[in-house]
Amino acid sequence: MVVGTAAIAAFLPPPPARGQTLGAAASPNLDRRQRGPAAPSGTGRMEPVIWWVRKSFQSVQVVSSAALEQRLAQNRDQMLLLDTRSAAEYEVSHLEGAVRIDPETTDMEHVVKELGLTDCAGGRDVVCYCTVGYRSSGVAQKLGEFLASEAGQGLCGPPKVYNLEGGLVKWANERKAIVDSQNQPTSLVHPYSAVWAPLLEPEFRARI
Structure with missing residues (x-):
């Protein structure tokens, strides 16, 4: 995803200069014993990224991490979580109960059938997520367009489709629950x- 990587890079601070501590900004007015102002935390950096994702996918509805956490606590069975990352990413961690689908998939009719979204008794809302929300917004947009099409309109009570704002990065930075490949x-x-x-945040970064 070249476009996404380039756009993200524009939001991040430059790498530290030689001898400079990561998270400290260099300043000609400070000697080596003095630290510059701290660089934005992962949480702080997410604000422009969230704006960029929403700007890129304006038709996609979003759900906040706080709202999703509350809905999962109240009635998890009414939520279908779609992880739109690679298998390697999913193996490291994911939201409990999430189903992984290929972010490049285009056959939304097949996805809908495989996930049981044609079941009138289901009545589940769909929440897509990825790392920061870009890939999942693409999937949510394609799924939403299919559900709005003639084929989708024929479904019994088509679900609402959302993108998780800030993705798994924001969720993890807020110390919300995730599980590994062993569901631990x-x-x-x-x-x-x-x-x-x-x-x-540094403590949440898996080695890649």
Whole structure:
């Protein structure tokens, strides 16, 4: 995803100069014993990224991490979580109960049938997520367009489709629950690439 990587890079601070501590900004008015102002945390860096994703996919509805956490606690069975990352990313960690689908898939009719979204008794809302929300917004947009098409309109009570705002990065930075490939609690998240890694708080970055 070249476009996404380039756009993310524009939001991140430059790498530290030789002798400079990561997270400290260089300043000609400070000697080596003085630290510059701290660089934005992963949480702080997410704000422009969230704006960029929403600007790129304006037709996609979003759900906040807080709202999703509350809905999962109240009635998890009414939510279908779609992880739109690679298998390697999913293996490191994911939201409990999430189903992984290929972010490049275009056959939404097949996806709808495979996920049981044609079941009138289901009545589940769909929440897509990825690292920061770009790939999942693409899937949510394609799924939403299919559901709005003639084929989708024929479904019994088509679900609402949302994108998780800020993706798994924001979710993890807020210390919300995720699980590993053994369905055990973990705090690590695959950062997608070294360029995107600074969006995660250091303690949550899995080695890649």
